[in-house]
Amino acid sequence: MTVRDQLLPLVHLVCRWAVGAVFVYASLDKLIHPDAFAQAIANYRMVPLPLLHTFAWLLPVVELVAGAALIVGWQRRGAALLVSAMTVMFIIAIAAALARGLDISCGCFDTAGGHGVGVDLLIRDFFLLAAALVPLILPNDRWALDARRR
């Protein structure tokens, strides 16, 4: 067994747990304060206003389910696909806000104010996307629940 064969599962595990933990944590405040999260989404001016509540209600649950699935390694590729898609969506939203010069809070982890949108958030999300793609692309993860099931 080469060093590469030994390291890849470890990288896989770290990325899966890290991204999963980020998404589970990000969902909590949004689930507790859906009204504030709806306002945070509205500030981006991308979602049609009548759909704000539905979006604010559904997105944190998807974050929670996908994040938890990543952590335990159940349906991990599907979970990785979901978190990757959500991260791409966040990147587009932040980039669009920056391009339009909107001075708004991110709404990523804290619905009551929190970090303002900026290039640093874009960079962070690109790193998050890279980590989220690892469980999607790499085939082996001996510690995943999926691997034990098969």
Added chain:
Amino acid sequence: MAALREAWVLLVIAVGLAVVSWAIRGDRLPLLADPDIYALDLPVPLVSVAEARELYDAGTHYFVDTRADGPLADGAIPGSFLIRETTFDTDIDDVLDFLYPEDPLILYGASLPLPVAAVAVRLQARGYENLVILQGGYEAWRQAGGPVTDGEAGP
């Protein structure tokens, strides 16, 4: 393809959980949002009822009733000043001795912020800069159990 299938499984689970949590939560939001509540082109920021209640209890802000009927229909927030769009010039003259441009004001209407915004713009033109609009207006305040009065609004 396997990833796509798994993603659909997780999405179905998430939607199911979202529906269940929406059904059992007491403070659930309506599924369809009222666009006016989230209108973003307001000239001044919105303040939530909870925040406004704290400011009311602290006594740091003055409340301004902008409803066309004022307190006549169904009461008002105690201590509110009456400044309406339709009678702005006379109303502002009545309160000039009590409200100074540097005073922090919380403006409220019946429920929607847009009609209040017209009063906010005219107040800004008169030098009042420390303005916020009560999100959800008087209706939200009353439903949240905020103190109300049946008397005429005034200092």
